[in-house]
Amino acid sequence: MPLTDLQCRTISFSDAPKKLADQGGLYLLVKQSGKYWRWDYRHLGKRKTMALGTYPEVTLVSARKKQMEQKQALLEGRDPMSARKIAKFAAIAASGNSFEEVARAWHKGKSKKWAEVTADKTMAHMDADLFPTIGSLPVAQITAPLLLAALRKVEKRGAAYTATRLREICGQIFRYAIATGLGTYNPAGDLKGAIETPKVVHRPAITDPRELQKFLSDLREWDAADQLTLSATKLALLTFVRSQELRLAKWDEVDFEKREWRIPAERMKTGKGLRQAHIVPLSNEALDEFQRIKDDSFGSEYIFPNVQGDDKWMSENTIGRLLVRMGYGQKQTLHGFRATARTLLSERGWSEAALERQLDHKENDMVKAAYARSKHLVERRLIMEDWGQVVSCLESGQGMPPAPTSS
Secondary structure, three states, rough: OOHEEEEEEEHHOOOEEEEEEOOOEEEEEEOOOOOEEEEEEEEEEEEEEEEEEEEEEOOHHHHHHHHHHHHHHHOOOOOOOHHHHHHHHHHHHOOOOOOHHHHHHHHHHHHHHHHHHHHHHHHHHHHHOOOOHHOOOOOHHOHHHHHHHHHHHHHHOHHHHHHHHHHHHHHHHHHHHHHOOOOOHHHHHHHHOOOOOOOOOOOOOOOOOOOHHHHHHHHHOOOOOHHHHHHHHHHHHOOOOOHHHHHHHEHEEEOOOOOEEOOHHHHHOOOOOOOOOOEEEHHHHHHHHHHHHHOOOOOOOEEEEEOOOOOEOOOOOOOHHHHHHHOOOOOOOOHHHHHHHHHHHHHHHOHHHHHHHOOOOOOOOOHHHHHHHHHHHHHHHHHHHHHHHHHHHOOOOOOOOOOOOOO
């Protein structure tokens, strides 16, 4: 049944994103951040999703009109998303060397050395906060006051860190423009100190065994409809990897027979320069959790698929929202699990060098880093098995198990 404007106006976000279907694949996606028009279609046998704007800026009538316009490309055998990108870039090219055109060229070159999630996040920041304000301006005509005005908008909404990061990004873009003969001046260099310096916020982490035991008990007893989020949280603790390494995990990375998870170098924060996968030895407890997820798999190549939103994998805020609902918002974060494991394992006598390798902390000398990863692998397997036993004992209320007699 087609949507009505009354439904669009009155629907509100509750606990999870929801879709209001209209017709022909058009629907209104309702999230905490707003209401978004989306159109699902198929081209050459592949399902794709196109963004058609936000409600109420784009009304129901306008969204249907946009959908019909894009359907014309399908009728002509073209992919509507590709056709729209071509038209956009043609308009940019016609207007000269715009900031957006130069920024995208810079981003394309940089992306070859970045992890995919870093490239995506950088582009998302530019799409949201730079292109709408200065994207269409010729790069050579952007002055420090113009750039500052764009960054001030970000700063005023309380995102001081993002504003600072965007100034750094702009500095690199303008240096690229100068190097390629498209610009002569870097206005970002004149804005040092003009943007509020963000305060360093240390991520909360439980490091007391009694508090961790209480947390694990609460996690086990938590009544949540989304069991996948509970499993992701448990594995975040058992493996203490970074957020993107966990959320973007694929089933072909997990080897149940070898009892290890090999995270590709391009998804690691420090591993890309090594061109070497990061090995996470898996304890019995971690393997059991992975097997539990696999038995209830959604059929996705991703271990933690996003079954409600547009992304392929779990949102970076999903686990954080669970921790807040559990009452641990001020005590524990996903990244904080790394500090939890690091602290308690160090107290159990494991070597700092092996723990640093398992945490994938940076080694300045790449040759030494590659050597260290292999050298400490035997001890790291013992560390992860010990950590699995710690988590299991605390979860069952037995308290901390005896520390290893040697490590």
